[in-house]
Amino acid sequence: MTDRLVSQIQNHLPNIPVQVVSQGAEALVFQTSVHPYIDKPYLKNQGKYIIKYRPSKPYRHPTIDASITKNRTIGEVKFMNKLTKLGINAPSVISADYNRGIIWMEFLGTELTNGDISSLKNWLWYLEKNESKEKCLNDQVQSVCRKVGKLIGKLHLNDMIHGDLTSSNIILEDFEPALIDFGLSSYSGLSEDKAVDLYVLERAILSTHSVFSDHYNQWLLEGYEEIHKEFSKQGGTKKYVETYRKLEDVRLRGRKRSMLG
Amino acid sequence: MGYAVKSFAQFPQFQVFIALFADVRSETLSTVKSELVGANKQYDYCFLNTNHLVSVEQLYSSIYRSISNFVNETMRAKTLNTEIIFNLAPINNIMDALKRFGVDESCNNVIVIKVINSHDVVDNTFDNEFTNLLSLLEVSESSSIELSDNILFSLVNIPKLKKLFKLNDANYSNDTSHLQAELTRLTIGAALLRGC
Amino acid sequence: MTVDLDKYAKPGKDHYIALGLEGSANKLGVGVIRHNLGQLSSNNRAQVLSNVRDTYITPPGEGFLPRDTARHHRNWVVRIIKRALIDAKIKGTDIDCICFTQGPGMGAPLQSVVIAARTLAQLWGDIPLVGVNHCIGHIEMGREITGADNPVVLYVSGGNTQVIAYSKQRYRIFGETLDIAIGNCLDRFARTLKIPNEPAPGYNIEQMAKKGKHLINLPYTVKGMDLSMSGILGYIDQLAKEMFGKQAKKVVDETTGEPITAEDLCFSLQEILFSMLVEITERALAHVNSNQVLIVGGVGSNERLQEMMKLMIQDRKNGQIYATDERFCIDNGIMIAHAGLLSYRTGQTNDIKDTVCTQRFRTDEVFIKWRDD
Amino acid sequence: MSSSTLIPTAEYSAPDLKETHKFDVGNGDHSTDGQTTQISDIVINAGGEDRDKPSEAKDTPLGHLRAKLTTLQDQVNVFLTERMKQDKSKNAQKEEEDIERRILDDGVDEDDSD
Numbered sequence: 028m029t030d031r032l033v034s035q036i037q038n039h040l041p042n043i044p045v046q047v048v049s050q051g052a053e054a055l056v057f058q059t060s061v062h063p064y065i066d067k068p069y070l071k072n073q074g075k076y077i078i079k080y081r082p083s084k085p086y087r088h089p090t091i092d093a094s095i096t097k098n099r100t101i102g103e104v105k106f107m108n109k110l111t112k113l114g115i116n117a118p119s120v121i122s123a124d125y126n127r128g129i130i131w132m133e134f135l136g137t138e139l140t141n142g143d144i145s146s147l148k149n150w151l152w153y154l155e156k157n158e159s160k161e162k163c164l165n166d167q168v169q170s171v172c173r174k175v176g177k178l179i180g181k182l183h184l185n186d187m188i189h190g191d192l193t194s195s196n197i198i199l200e201d202f203e204p205a206l207i208d209f210g211l212s213s214y215s216g217l218s219e220d221k222a223v224d225l226y227v228l229e230r231a232i233l234s235t236h237s238v239f240s241d242h243y244n245q246w247l248l249e250g251y252e253e254i255h256k257e258f259s260k261q262g263g264t265k266k267y268v269e270t271y272r273k274l275e276d277v278r279l280r281g282r283k284r285s286m287l288g
Numbered sequence: 289m290g291y292a293v294k295s296f297a298q299f300p301q302f303q304v305f306i307a308l309f310a311d312v313r314s315e316t317l318s319t320v321k322s323e324l325v326g327a328n329k330q331y332d333y334c335f336l337n338t339n340h341l342v343s344v345e346q347l348y349s350s351i352y353r354s355i356s357n358f359v360n361e362t363m364r365a366k367t368l369n370t371e372i373i374f375n376l377a378p379i380n381n382i383m384d385a386l387k388r389f390g391v392d393e394s395c396n397n398v399i400v401i402k403v404i405n406s407h408d409v410v411d412n413t414f415d416n417e418f419t420n421l422l423s424l425l426e427v428s429e430s431s432s433i434e435l436s437d438n439i440l441f442s443l444v445n446i447p448k449l450k451k452l453f454k455l456n457d458a459n460y461s462n463d464t465s466h467l468q469a470e471l472t473r474l475t476i477g478a479a480l481l482r483g484c
Numbered sequence: 485m486t487v488d489l490d491k492y493a494k495p496g497k498d499h500y501i502a503l504g505l506e507g508s509a510n511k512l513g514v515g516v517i518r519h520n521l522g523q524l525s526s527n528n529r530a531q532v533l534s535n536v537r538d539t540y541i542t543p544p545g546e547g548f549l550p551r552d553t554a555r556h557h558r559n560w561v562v563r564i565i566k567r568a569l570i571d572a573k574i575k576g577t578d579i580d581c582i583c584f585t586q587g588p589g590m591g592a593p594l595q596s597v598v599i600a601a602r603t604l605a606q607l608w609g610d611i612p613l614v615g616v617n618h619c620i621g622h623i624e625m626g627r628e629i630t631g632a633d634n635p636v637v638l639y640v641s642g643g644n645t646q647v648i649a650y651s652k653q654r655y656r657i658f659g660e661t662l663d664i665a666i667g668n669c670l671d672r673f674a675r676t677l678k679i680p681n682e683p684a685p686g687y688n689i690e691q692m693a694k695k696g697k698h699l700i701n702l703p704y705t706v707k708g709m710d711l712s713m714s715g716i717l718g719y720i721d722q723l724a725k726e727m728f729g730k731q732a733k734k735v736v737d738e739t740t741g742e743p744i745t746a747e748d749l750c751f752s753l754q755e756i757l758f759s760m761l762v763e764i765t766e767r768a769l770a771h772v773n774s775n776q777v778l779i780v781g782g783v784g785s786n787e788r789l790q791e792m793m794k795l796m797i798q799d800r801k802n803g804q805i806y807a808t809d810e811r812f813c814i815d816n817g818i819m820i821a822h823a824g825l826l827s828y829r830t831g832q833t834n835d836i837k838d839t840v841c842t843q844r845f846r847t848d849e850v851f852i853k854w855r856d857d
Numbered sequence: 858m859s860s861s862t863l864i865p866t867a868e869y870s871a872p873d874l875k876e877t878h879k880f881d882v883g884n885g886d887h888s889t890d891g892q893t894t895q896i897s898d899i900v901i902n903a904g905g906e907d908r909d910k911p912s913e914a915k916d917t918p919l920g921h922l923r924a925k926l927t928t929l930q931d932q933v934n935v936f937l938t939e940r941m942k943q944d945k946s947k948n949a950q951k952e953e954e955d956i957e958r959r960i961l962d963d964g965v966d967e968d969d970s971d
Contacts, residue, residue: 042297052770064352065345069469086795088755101484108477114459119473211708543905556909
């Protein structure tokens with residue numbers, strides 16, 4: 028199946044060599060060494076770029092398919108552009124073709140010693156596999172987890188919701204965390220929605236990094252609280268208390284409200 | 289200095305002639321403007337002022353998108369030259385885009401762009417375009433300067449740029465050496481979201 | 485390690501017989517199922533001895549009220565049970581357990597049926613009672629009939645819209661409707677168009693949709709893993725009222741200029757609702773890294789939904805779609821007998837005092853003791 | 858009258874009733890066509906027909922019991938519906954007295970109530 032989609036992207040972007048990086052329900056992520064229009068762009072990585080492609084879905088009526096692909100692509104570019112404007116670490120947008128569901132964006136992350144991309148997940152897995160317990164819980168890990176918490180706190184303070192927070196959607200650029208993959212992102216000021224965002228990440232870390240997840244999640248929340256305290260004048264502390272209380276509710280009933288049968 | 293020829297990996301069927309001329313007299317610019325309005329074939333170029341251009345990357349991003357729209361027949365403007373101008377702008381109004389980015393009598397630095405089919409290019413094609421422009425713009429060869437980030441950054445009007453692209457409230461790092469990079473990202477992002 | 489399903493087998497008996505009673509909505513279903521000893525597998529399938537159903541039908545434009553539905557179930561249940569026993573060629577005393585839908589569903593109809601179950605249990609010599617979650621019934625019957633071992637399940641019916649995947653002895657809800665169920669949405673639109681309820685409003689909407697040509701623009705409201713449909717219903721209800729009400733407003737398709745018909749409305753409603761369902765199903769598949777989809781619930785018999793799901797799953801590495809025909813995907817008693825027997829065989833039964841039915845009974849509240857993959 | 862005549866009985870007691878209310882089906886002619894368990898009017902008015910009537914009572918001890926039970930059920934339904942009406946009116950009355958108190962104490966503005 029992926030080869031049908033790779034050939035689709037090839038004829039949309041002739042002469043651009045692409046390799047599949049990942050394939051989700053909605054989009055394919057490719058990596059390429061070719062920038063669409065300039066060799067030395069103002070980006071963290073030069074010579075490596077990401078193309079996110081939303082292929083047309085054969086099951087959808089063409090009119091529905093076209094409008095969803097277009098709206099979702101525009102939505103994601105808008106979200107990423109706002110993050111850049113707010114100075115929240117995320118890939119910068121290079122170019123986009125809304126009708127075809129294509130976004131070119133900055134490549135974030137470096138290669139870990141084992142060759143994996145430096146996502147929070149891969150980095151923590153690498154430590155858990157090859158390092159001692161002390162190393163896994165040392166100050167650097169603590170500071171990175173706190174920075175991740177601060178990053179998400181900044182997002183929420185701007186009433187932005189990621190929608191799919193996992194340790195693989197957080198990339199470390201020389202130990203500075205950045206957010207990626209905004210396919211499910213949205214805008215909301217509700218502490219309930221922010222709590223669910225945090226709960227999804229907490230569950231993801233619990234299931235992927237079960238050994239030390241308590242520590243990671245705790246440091247993460249400490250960072251989240253810290254950034255809210257820095258913005259106490261704009262009501263940051265109140266927002267944190269409210270979101271934390273909702274997080275405890277969500278933990279009790281799980282993500283889902285009880286539903287009439 | 290002369291001109292540059294840019295090509296895009298995705299569109300080998302085109303080559304793009306680009307030149308930057310300084311100290312073009314205002315009277316000449318108003319002639320150019322009226323000739324453009326009169327759609328005089330001789331003036332079949334894209335003329336830009338430098339007030340709102342912060343880097344080559346910003347310029348190239350618009351040329352790339354314009355050629356892509358031209359190839360996919362999704363251009364919003366009638367001609368490729370106007371499409372390039374429109375794809376630089378953050379607001380969805382062609383007339384306003386022309387006013388901000390197009391020929392401006394009060395701005396004596398002019399960027400000239402022409403997209404040419406690769407199979408029409410012979411060895412002196414670009415030289416001829418260059419000499420043709422020297423006469424159209426009534427300037428000598430010495431007025432053509434290198435199209436580089438440093439030069440563009442020295443010519444751009446940053447307060448005007450920030451106002452047009454609504455970037456005054458953006459978050460800038462306190463190390464001002466990053467300003468050109470940051471403004472490049474923000475102007476490209478804003479132009480991409482024009483009308484969205 | 486598979487779960488031992490014979491810990492509670494009766495000495496000297498090489499099989500189990502279970503009676504299932506379903507009445508959570510407007511369908512009254514009674515089924516008799518037989519399991520042989522040992523693991524259920526492709527060469528040891530559950531046997532459907534009988535599967536009888538009677539549906540309470542209301543006149544066009546009317547929904548089924550709990551009071552009249554309960555009355556229908558109350559006055560038909562004895563006759564339907566008799567027929568199920570005759571079809572299955574068994575006597576009441578052959579039955580190992582009596583299974584009933586404990587919820588979710590409509591209160592009064594559930595009540596009518598559970599009274600019948602309690603009465604039979606005492607009449608035929610204290611036969612154990614087993615309360616079954618309606619949705620778990622659909623899932624387990626779907627798995628048994630189709631042989632899909634660990635599919636992502638799309639449960640779409642009059643009262644439910646959920647995407648479910650099994651993990652650690654629970655059926656977890658990955659995505660669901662945030663307001664009304666899809667079957668309910670289709671039924672209510674059928675009422676707006678005064679479409680007959682015979683055999684089912686959803687079926688008649690499907691036949692009209694097949695004749696639809698023009699797609700009208702409807703809001704697409706997927707939110708992450710969930711979806712919402714009340715907005716879409718409100719929008720298309722309003723449009724239909726304007727078109728077919730007193731105003732008789734003429735609505736024309738932008739591209740062809742041809743007039744929009746009721747068939748076009750049905751076609752468009754199906755296209756938008758099913759696109760949303762397939763999207764959240766695909767998202768759950770990617771999340772749990774599975775390539776099997778099982779559709780259960782009355783709306784699952786819709787051919788367009790099955791076709792769209794097939795198109796989606798074909799794009800996934802050796803993806804496989806499973807669906808059951810109307811004997812099983814529409815509410816029935818046999819699914820309750822089957823799921824109930826699985827509970828019985830792992831020692832889960834209900835004392836009479838614990839057979840109170842409940843309208844709200846979430847799928848992930850049930851401990852799936854008969855699986856441990 | 859066959860030897861084993863089965864007579865269903867029911868009684869209802871509640872704190873506000875002086876004595877337990879006993880239902881007596883009496884010996885009129887009973888049938889399974891209960892008065893209080895008919896199909897809703899909405900269905901009939903919408904052109905529906907009632908295909909869910911209970912089967913006729915057979916001339917057997919159990920058949921007679923079913924018929925008598927139907928009568929008893931009607932009596933219970935009528936009795937309970939009447940009590941609900943009384944409760945409703947009693948509540949309404951309490952509501953009435955309460956408003957006067959609230960106006961005097963809490964200053965509830967009479968006009969804005971719908």
